[in-house]
Amino acid sequence: MRPIFPFSLIFITLLLGALPAFGEIRNINKFLDQCPTNDPAIARIRGDFEIRRDGAPTALPSCSEPVSQMPSNAYTDELMLLQALRVVYYMDQGMSGHLPWTPGDLYDWMKSKVGGINIISSGGGPSCCTTINGRPFVNIGAHDDATREFQKKWIYLSVIVAVYAHETRHVDGFPHSSCCGATNGCDDTFDQANLSPYGLQWWLNKLWLDGTIDVGIGCEPPADFSDSASFFLAQVNTTFPSRFCATRPPVASMPSIPGGACHDASRRRAVSHR
Numbered sequence: 503m504r505p506i507f508p509f510s511l512i513f514i515t516l517l518l519g520a521l522p523a524f525g526e527i528r529n530i531n532k533f534l535d536q537c538p539t540n541d542p543a544i545a546r547i548r549g550d551f552e553i554r555r556d557g558a559p560t561a562l563p564s565c566s567e568p569v570s571q572m573p574s575n576a577y578t579d580e581l582m583l584l585q586a587l588r589v590v591y592y593m594d595q596g597m598s599g600h601l602p603w604t605p606g607d608l609y610d611w612m613k614s615k616v617g618g619i620n621i622i623s624s625g626g627g628p629s630c631c632t633t634i635n636g637r638p639f640v641n642i643g644a645h646d647d648a649t650r651e652f653q654k655k656w657i658y659l660s661v662i663v664a665v666y667a668h669e670t671r672h673v674d675g676f677p678h679s680s681c682c683g684a685t686n687g688c689d690d691t692f693d694q695a696n697l698s699p700y701g702l703q704w705w706l707n708k709l710w711l712d713g714t715i716d717v718g719i720g721c722e723p724p725a726d727f728s729d730s731a732s733f734f735l736a737q738v739n740t741t742f743p744s745r746f747c748a749t750r751p752p753v754a755s756m757p758s759i760p761g762g763a764c765h766d767a768s769r770r771r772a773v774s775h776r
Protein backbone atom coordinates (compact mmCIF):
# COMPACT_ATOMS: atom_id res chain seq x y z
CA MET A 503 0.00 0.00 0.00
CA ARG A 504 2.55 2.60 1.09
CA PRO A 505 4.53 3.00 -2.14
CA ILE A 506 1.33 3.35 -4.18
CA PHE A 507 0.13 6.49 -2.38
CA PRO A 508 2.63 9.05 -3.76
CA PHE A 509 2.35 7.63 -7.28
CA SER A 510 -1.44 7.98 -7.06
CA LEU A 511 -1.05 11.63 -6.10
CA ILE A 512 1.23 12.27 -9.08
CA PHE A 513 -1.23 10.51 -11.37
CA ILE A 514 -4.19 12.52 -10.06
CA THR A 515 -2.23 15.77 -10.48
CA LEU A 516 -1.35 14.90 -14.08
CA LEU A 517 -4.94 13.89 -14.80
CA LEU A 518 -6.38 17.11 -13.40
CA GLY A 519 -3.87 19.12 -15.40
CA ALA A 520 -5.13 17.53 -18.60
CA LEU A 521 -8.80 18.36 -18.00
CA PRO A 522 -10.46 21.46 -19.44
CA ALA A 523 -10.34 24.56 -17.22
CA PHE A 524 -12.98 24.60 -14.52
CA GLY A 525 -16.20 26.25 -15.59
CA GLU A 526 -14.92 27.56 -18.88
CA ILE A 527 -14.64 26.95 -22.55
CA ARG A 528 -11.57 28.92 -23.55
CA ASN A 529 -11.97 28.89 -27.30
CA ILE A 530 -15.28 27.73 -28.74
CA ASN A 531 -13.88 27.06 -32.23
CA LYS A 532 -11.19 24.76 -30.88
CA PHE A 533 -13.66 23.18 -28.45
CA LEU A 534 -16.13 22.32 -31.22
CA ASP A 535 -13.34 20.89 -33.39
CA GLN A 536 -12.80 18.25 -30.69
CA CYS A 537 -14.76 15.01 -30.67
CA PRO A 538 -17.01 13.95 -27.80
CA THR A 539 -15.16 10.61 -27.95
CA ASN A 540 -12.00 12.44 -26.77
CA ASP A 541 -13.77 14.34 -23.98
CA PRO A 542 -13.01 12.98 -20.49
CA ALA A 543 -16.55 13.95 -19.40
CA ILE A 544 -18.38 12.09 -22.18
CA ALA A 545 -19.35 9.04 -20.10
CA ARG A 546 -20.85 11.30 -17.47
CA ILE A 547 -22.69 13.43 -20.05
CA ARG A 548 -24.14 10.37 -21.78
CA GLY A 549 -25.09 8.95 -18.39
CA ASP A 550 -26.93 12.14 -17.44
CA PHE A 551 -28.59 12.76 -20.81
CA GLU A 552 -29.58 9.85 -22.98
CA ILE A 553 -29.82 10.50 -26.71
CA ARG A 554 -32.48 8.36 -28.36
CA ARG A 555 -33.75 8.21 -31.93
CA ASP A 556 -37.42 7.45 -32.47
CA GLY A 557 -37.47 6.17 -28.90
CA ALA A 558 -34.56 3.73 -29.28
CA PRO A 559 -31.17 4.12 -27.55
CA THR A 560 -28.27 5.33 -29.74
CA ALA A 561 -24.61 4.32 -29.71
CA LEU A 562 -21.73 6.75 -29.21
CA PRO A 563 -21.41 8.27 -32.71
CA SER A 564 -18.12 8.01 -34.60
CA CYS A 565 -16.25 11.25 -34.98
CA SER A 566 -12.99 12.56 -36.46
CA GLU A 567 -11.04 15.71 -35.72
CA PRO A 568 -11.14 18.47 -36.65
CA VAL A 569 -14.92 18.16 -36.55
CA SER A 570 -15.30 21.19 -38.83
CA GLN A 571 -13.69 19.14 -41.62
CA MET A 572 -16.01 16.14 -41.27
CA PRO A 573 -18.44 15.52 -44.16
CA SER A 574 -21.90 16.84 -43.27
CA ASN A 575 -23.48 13.40 -43.51
CA ALA A 576 -21.00 12.06 -40.91
CA TYR A 577 -21.81 14.92 -38.54
CA THR A 578 -25.00 13.20 -37.46
CA ASP A 579 -27.78 14.61 -35.28
CA GLU A 580 -26.50 12.35 -32.50
CA LEU A 581 -23.03 13.88 -32.77
CA MET A 582 -24.38 17.44 -33.06
CA LEU A 583 -26.49 16.97 -29.92
CA LEU A 584 -23.51 15.59 -27.99
CA GLN A 585 -21.52 18.68 -29.00
CA ALA A 586 -24.37 20.85 -27.71
CA LEU A 587 -24.45 18.88 -24.44
CA ARG A 588 -20.67 19.26 -24.07
CA VAL A 589 -21.13 23.02 -24.36
CA VAL A 590 -23.87 22.91 -21.71
CA TYR A 591 -21.65 20.81 -19.45
CA TYR A 592 -18.64 23.14 -19.55
CA MET A 593 -19.88 26.63 -20.40
CA ASP A 594 -20.98 27.78 -16.93
CA GLN A 595 -19.76 24.90 -14.79
CA GLY A 596 -19.39 25.96 -11.17
CA MET A 597 -21.14 29.32 -11.70
CA SER A 598 -24.14 30.33 -9.61
CA GLY A 599 -26.65 33.15 -9.50
CA HIS A 600 -26.48 33.91 -13.23
CA LEU A 601 -29.68 32.02 -14.18
CA PRO A 602 -32.80 33.45 -12.48
CA TRP A 603 -34.72 30.16 -12.74
CA THR A 604 -32.17 28.00 -10.89
CA PRO A 605 -29.46 28.64 -8.31
CA GLY A 606 -26.75 26.68 -10.13
CA ASP A 607 -25.62 26.00 -13.67
CA LEU A 608 -27.64 25.08 -16.75
CA TYR A 609 -26.41 21.48 -16.90
CA ASP A 610 -27.54 20.58 -13.38
CA TRP A 611 -30.91 22.25 -13.90
CA MET A 612 -31.55 20.36 -17.17
CA LYS A 613 -30.39 17.11 -15.62
CA SER A 614 -32.92 17.57 -12.82
CA LYS A 615 -35.76 18.06 -15.32
CA VAL A 616 -35.24 15.74 -18.31
CA GLY A 617 -33.81 12.32 -19.11
CA GLY A 618 -32.42 13.29 -22.49
CA ILE A 619 -33.24 14.06 -26.11
CA ASN A 620 -35.28 12.03 -28.56
CA ILE A 621 -34.45 12.60 -32.24
CA ILE A 622 -37.47 12.26 -34.52
CA SER A 623 -36.19 10.88 -37.87
CA SER A 624 -39.13 12.30 -39.82
CA GLY A 625 -38.12 15.81 -38.75
CA GLY A 626 -40.29 18.58 -37.36
CA GLY A 627 -39.82 21.27 -34.77
CA PRO A 628 -38.69 20.72 -31.20
CA SER A 629 -41.26 19.87 -28.54
CA CYS A 630 -41.57 18.84 -24.94
CA CYS A 631 -41.78 16.02 -24.08
CA THR A 632 -42.02 12.29 -24.63
CA THR A 633 -41.94 10.07 -21.55
CA ILE A 634 -39.41 7.24 -21.76
CA ASN A 635 -38.81 5.00 -18.76
CA GLY A 636 -40.69 7.49 -16.63
CA ARG A 637 -38.52 10.48 -17.60
CA PRO A 638 -39.39 13.38 -19.94
CA PHE A 639 -37.34 13.53 -23.16
CA VAL A 640 -37.18 16.64 -25.36
CA ASN A 641 -38.12 15.81 -28.96
CA ILE A 642 -35.98 17.31 -31.71
CA GLY A 643 -36.62 16.62 -35.40
CA ALA A 644 -33.67 15.33 -37.44
CA HIS A 645 -31.92 17.99 -39.56
CA ASP A 646 -30.79 17.74 -43.16
CA ASP A 647 -27.10 17.74 -44.13
CA ALA A 648 -27.03 21.44 -45.01
CA THR A 649 -28.51 22.45 -41.64
CA ARG A 650 -26.12 20.22 -39.69
CA GLU A 651 -23.20 21.70 -41.64
CA PHE A 652 -24.23 25.09 -40.22
CA GLN A 653 -24.57 23.55 -36.77
CA LYS A 654 -20.83 22.84 -36.64
CA LYS A 655 -20.48 26.57 -36.02
CA TRP A 656 -21.06 28.02 -32.57
CA ILE A 657 -23.75 30.56 -33.45
CA TYR A 658 -25.98 27.87 -34.97
CA LEU A 659 -25.18 25.26 -32.33
CA SER A 660 -26.07 27.91 -29.71
CA VAL A 661 -29.61 27.84 -31.12
CA ILE A 662 -29.82 24.13 -30.30
CA VAL A 663 -28.54 24.75 -26.76
CA ALA A 664 -31.08 27.52 -26.17
CA VAL A 665 -33.94 25.54 -27.76
CA TYR A 666 -33.11 22.60 -25.53
CA ALA A 667 -33.33 24.93 -22.50
CA HIS A 668 -36.64 26.31 -23.83
CA GLU A 669 -38.16 22.85 -24.18
CA THR A 670 -36.84 21.78 -20.79
CA ARG A 671 -38.64 24.78 -19.27
CA HIS A 672 -41.94 23.27 -20.44
CA VAL A 673 -41.45 20.49 -17.89
CA ASP A 674 -42.39 23.25 -15.42
CA GLY A 675 -45.46 24.14 -17.52
CA PHE A 676 -45.45 27.57 -19.21
CA PRO A 677 -47.93 27.06 -22.05
CA HIS A 678 -47.44 29.50 -24.93
CA SER A 679 -49.84 32.16 -26.19
CA SER A 680 -50.46 33.26 -29.78
CA CYS A 681 -50.42 36.99 -28.94
CA CYS A 682 -47.51 37.83 -31.29
CA GLY A 683 -49.22 36.33 -34.34
CA ALA A 684 -47.57 32.89 -34.28
CA THR A 685 -49.89 30.12 -33.11
CA ASN A 686 -48.57 29.00 -29.72
CA GLY A 687 -45.31 30.70 -30.68
CA CYS A 688 -45.37 33.54 -28.17
CA ASP A 689 -45.19 34.28 -24.46
CA ASP A 690 -47.23 37.13 -23.01
CA THR A 691 -44.81 38.57 -20.50
CA PHE A 692 -41.07 38.72 -20.03
CA ASP A 693 -40.65 38.42 -16.28
CA GLN A 694 -37.13 37.93 -14.96
CA ALA A 695 -38.54 36.48 -11.74
CA ASN A 696 -40.52 33.84 -13.61
CA LEU A 697 -38.91 33.39 -17.02
CA SER A 698 -40.96 31.65 -19.70
CA PRO A 699 -39.40 29.36 -22.34
CA TYR A 700 -38.69 32.24 -24.76
CA GLY A 701 -37.48 34.23 -21.77
CA LEU A 702 -34.90 31.51 -21.06
CA GLN A 703 -33.70 31.68 -24.65
CA TRP A 704 -33.37 35.47 -24.42
CA TRP A 705 -31.51 35.16 -21.15
CA LEU A 706 -28.93 32.68 -22.45
CA ASN A 707 -28.30 34.76 -25.57
CA LYS A 708 -27.87 37.86 -23.40
CA LEU A 709 -25.23 36.09 -21.25
CA TRP A 710 -23.40 34.84 -24.37
CA LEU A 711 -23.46 38.39 -25.74
CA ASP A 712 -22.24 40.17 -22.62
CA GLY A 713 -19.69 37.48 -21.71
CA THR A 714 -21.25 36.44 -18.39
CA ILE A 715 -21.11 33.01 -20.00
CA ASP A 716 -17.81 33.33 -21.82
CA VAL A 717 -17.13 30.55 -24.33
CA GLY A 718 -14.26 32.40 -25.98
CA ILE A 719 -15.83 33.99 -29.03
CA GLY A 720 -13.10 36.62 -28.49
CA CYS A 721 -10.66 33.94 -29.76
CA GLU A 722 -12.51 33.46 -33.04
CA PRO A 723 -10.97 34.77 -36.27
CA PRO A 724 -12.17 38.37 -36.89
CA ALA A 725 -14.89 37.45 -39.44
CA ASP A 726 -16.38 34.77 -37.18
CA PHE A 727 -16.12 37.03 -34.14
CA SER A 728 -17.99 39.77 -35.97
CA ASP A 729 -20.68 37.26 -37.04
CA SER A 730 -21.04 36.01 -33.45
CA ALA A 731 -21.35 39.49 -31.93
CA SER A 732 -23.98 40.57 -34.49
CA PHE A 733 -25.84 37.28 -34.18
CA PHE A 734 -26.21 37.39 -30.40
CA LEU A 735 -27.14 41.09 -30.43
CA ALA A 736 -29.89 40.36 -33.00
CA GLN A 737 -31.14 37.40 -30.95
CA VAL A 738 -31.38 39.64 -27.88
CA ASN A 739 -32.85 42.74 -29.50
CA THR A 740 -34.92 41.38 -32.39
CA THR A 741 -35.56 37.63 -32.51
CA PHE A 742 -36.78 37.05 -28.97
CA PRO A 743 -38.44 40.40 -28.18
CA SER A 744 -40.76 39.70 -31.15
CA ARG A 745 -42.04 36.64 -29.25
CA PHE A 746 -43.43 38.79 -26.42
CA CYS A 747 -46.51 41.01 -26.30
CA ALA A 748 -47.35 42.55 -22.92
CA THR A 749 -43.85 43.06 -21.51
CA ARG A 750 -40.77 42.66 -23.68
CA PRO A 751 -37.20 42.03 -22.52
CA PRO A 752 -34.94 45.06 -22.11
CA VAL A 753 -32.93 46.35 -25.08
CA ALA A 754 -29.21 45.58 -24.95
CA SER A 755 -26.36 47.55 -26.49
CA MET A 756 -23.28 45.97 -28.07
CA PRO A 757 -20.78 45.39 -25.23
CA SER A 758 -17.30 46.89 -25.58
CA ILE A 759 -15.94 43.30 -25.62
CA PRO A 760 -18.77 41.07 -26.92
CA GLY A 761 -18.70 37.63 -25.32
CA GLY A 762 -15.66 38.39 -23.17
CA ALA A 763 -11.96 38.73 -23.98
CA CYS A 764 -9.91 35.86 -25.43
CA HIS A 765 -8.25 33.93 -22.60
CA ASP A 766 -6.81 31.15 -24.75
CA ALA A 767 -3.05 31.51 -24.27
CA SER A 768 -2.25 29.05 -27.07
CA ARG A 769 -4.32 31.14 -29.47
CA ARG A 770 -2.37 34.28 -28.60
CA ARG A 771 1.02 32.58 -28.91
CA ALA A 772 0.43 30.50 -32.01
CA VAL A 773 -0.15 31.67 -35.56
CA SER A 774 -2.38 28.69 -36.17
CA HIS A 775 -4.48 27.36 -33.32
CA ARG A 776 -4.59 23.80 -34.56
Ligand SMILES: [Zn+2]
Nearest residue numbers: 668672678699
Ligand atom coordinates in the same frame (compact mmCIF):
# COMPACT_ATOMS: atom_id res chain seq x y z
ZN1 LIG B 1 -42.24 26.13 -26.32
